[in-house]
Amino acid sequence: MKNIKKFAVLILLIISARCWALAPVVGYGYATSVLPAKNQEAFLSGFELGFKKILGYEAFRTLVIVERDTTGSPAGAIKTLSRLQEKGVSLITGFPTSHEALQVADITKNTGQLTIFPSAGHSRLSSMGANIVTTGESMKGYVKQTTEFLMNKFKNKSGLMVYNPEAVFSVNQKDEFENYIRNLPAHNKPGDIEFVRRAISLKKHAIITGAIWIPGSKESLPFEKMAKQVYGIMPTTDIAAGFDVGVITATVLKRTNGNYSKSAIIKAFSENRCFSGISFGKICFPKEGGNGDGKLKFRYLTKQGLSNI
Numbered sequence: 001m002k003n004i005k006k007f008a009v010l011i012l013l014i015i016s017a018r019c020w021a022l023a024p025v026v027g028y029g030y031a032t033s034v035l036p037a038k039n040q041e042a043f044l045s046g047f048e049l050g051f052k053k054i055l056g057y058e059a060f061r062t063l064v065i066v067e068r069d070t071t072g073s074p075a076g077a078i079k080t081l082s083r084l085q086e087k088g089v090s091l092i093t094g095f096p097t098s099h100e101a102l103q104v105a106d107i108t109k110n111t112g113q114l115t116i117f118p119s120a121g122h123s124r125l126s127s128m129g130a131n132i133v134t135t136g137e138s139m140k141g142y143v144k145q146t147t148e149f150l151m152n153k154f155k156n157k158s159g160l161m162v163y164n165p166e167a168v169f170s171v172n173q174k175d176e177f178e179n180y181i182r183n184l185p186a187h188n189k190p191g192d193i194e195f196v197r198r199a200i201s202l203k204k205h206a207i208i209t210g211a212i213w214i215p216g217s218k219e220s221l222p223f224e225k226m227a228k229q230v231y232g233i234m235p236t237t238d239i240a241a242g243f244d245v246g247v248i249t250a251t252v253l254k255r256t257n258g259n260y261s262k263s264a265i266i267k268a269f270s271e272n273r274c275f276s277g278i279s280f281g282k283i284c285f286p287k288e289g290g291n292g293d294g295k296l297k298f299r300y301l302t303k304q305g306l307s308n309i
Contacts, residue, residue, distance in 0.1 A: 024065035025260040026051075026249055027084030028094040029104075031069040031076025034167070035097055040068070042238035043096050043118055049230055049239070050246025053277070054254060063253065063260075065089065077103045085111070090262045093249055096241065098122035098169040105132045112262045114269055116248055118241040122172050126290030131266055135244050135283060137212055138291035143176040145296045146210055153309070208309065212280050212294035213240045219281035235279075244278040251275055 028047060030040040044066065051060050067083045069076035077100035084092060092115045095104045101120035105128045108115040114131050121136035150159065163174040214220060215234070223243055227235035235243070253260065255268035274284040283292040298309055 024087050024089050025063045025253065025265075026091045026093060027065055027067065027081075027087060027089035029067045029069075029077070029080040029084050029092070030094050030096070031080050031100055032072050033069075033074050033076045033097070034099045037068075037070050039238050040096070042236055043094070043242035045231065046227075046235070046239035046242025046244075047093070047118070047246040047249075048242075049227060050243035050248075050278075051250040052246075053226065054247055054250035059250070059253075066094075074099075075103070076100075078107070081107060089113070090260055090265050091116070091249065091252070093117070093245055096120055096238075098125075098172065099167075101125060101134065102168065108132065112266075114252070114262070114266050116245050118245040119238075120169075121291065122169060123176060124172075126288075128289060130270070130287060130289040132289045133285045133292065134290070135241060135248070135278075135292050135294065137294050137296060139172055139176050140180075141291070142210070142296060143173065143180050147177070147180055149210070149296075149298055208298055208300060210296040210298045211237065212296060213237060214280070214297050214299065217280070220279050222277075223279045240279040244280075244283065247278050248275045248283075251277075 028044065030043065032040060048060060048064075051064065055063075065084065065087055067080045069080045073079065077095055081092065081095075081104050090113060092104065092108050092113050095101050095117055096119045098120045101117045102122055102124060105115060105117075105125060109128045109132055112131075115133070117125070117132075117134035117136065119136040120134045121139050121142060123139045125132060125134050125136075126138065161174075161177060164170040215224065220240070223240065224235055227233065227239060227243070231239075252265060252269045255271075256264045270287075273287065274282060276282045280294060283294055285292050300309055
């Protein structure tokens, strides 16, 4: 009888250990409040690709849990985060738009979870604490680089700045532009994009775009090759941004040597805030948290694709 009890206890311990080992560590979430599901899934596809590059398929299957809210609710990110929190994850990622990221960061800054966003660039993310970071370029840095580029490239020429008053990111961008150019000569306030949407759509000349990831660059080629092998397509900006965060997240987990507690993950991240092997080469995060140090590169955007200016 004693042997049977010991055997039963041993089985229970083995089952408990397996359940603990398979508990999700990383919570990836998104909501369709701003971006449609198609774009959100592109971010997720990139994340999966980057994560598997570092830790492999089995680690992704057992360590990552994905939650979605596809109702379009403005509070979708909060609902999604709540479900992830219920699973007891130690690291939060996904939520690539500024709308989602701000809602999530306002909560995770108080829960002790390392939080890594792809792309989100709202200025307020830089004041959420050391454990809240984003690969998106700093809004202030974006505005400064863009303004200096425009003043150098189109000196003494007038222009039009538009924004979408319904988008958190766009309003923040408008505010930062206003702050930056307020003391410059002959500056004007931005206008609403709805007044010029048709005119922009009829424009025949090339559009100039600024981005930290440049397809076809030396740094991007290994990522592009991997994406084509796995998905059979030329990766988009969304896939690239997701890939970067996948690499970063998996690298942090790898550094912990299997200790996936919140404190161990934060320690592994804090000891070295620089990460290589991403779509644009390397990124480093400041010790106070916030945006990575990716720099904008400007290109013409034409029907044929990107080309040098």
